[in-house]
Amino acid sequence: MLTYFALFIFCLAGNCLLAQQTPPSDIEELKKEILQLNTQVDQIQFNLGQSQNKFKRGIAVATIGYSVTITGGLMLGRKNDNLGKALLVTGGALGVTGTFMLVDSFKYLGRAGKKIRKE
Numbered sequence: 001m002l003t004y005f006a007l008f009i010f011c012l013a014g015n016c017l018l019a020q021q022t023p024p025s026d027i028e029e030l031k032k033e034i035l036q037l038n039t040q041v042d043q044i045q046f047n048l049g050q051s052q053n054k055f056k057r058g059i060a061v062a063t064i065g066y067s068v069t070i071t072g073g074l075m076l077g078r079k080n081d082n083l084g085k086a087l088l089v090t091g092g093a094l095g096v097t098g099t100f101m102l103v104d105s106f107k108y109l110g111r112a113g114k115k116i117r118k119e
Contacts, residue, residue: 051108058105062098065091 072087 047108051105054101054105054108058098058101058103060098061101062095065094065096065098067091069095 068087068091070091072084072089072091075081075084075087078084
């Protein structure tokens with residue numbers, strides 16, 4: 001009787017241990033999802049790097065442009081009046097270009113946040 005009881009416990013424990021194992025298809029699915037997540041993270045990091053570079057360039061161009069505009073404005077009404085007018089126009093164009101670069105850099109952030117649909 002004790003032998004049958006021990007055999008029953010052994011079989012029951014074996015079934016419990018086998019039930020906890022995951023099938024190979026689930027493991028492959030998890031590996032596939034992890035690889036997809038790694039790819040998405042790499043793409044997000046790339047987009048953020050692109051955004052950062054363009055943002056910094058935009059700040060530099062806008063700062064130079066608006067500084068030139070201020071310099072041109074200070075020169076108006078003095079003996080270098082024509083130079084002041086030219087600096088106003090040039091600085092304004094540089095400032096607007098830099099501002100456009102700043103705004104344009106955010107398109108990479110939008111790409112970083114888009115969800116990819118599962119196929």
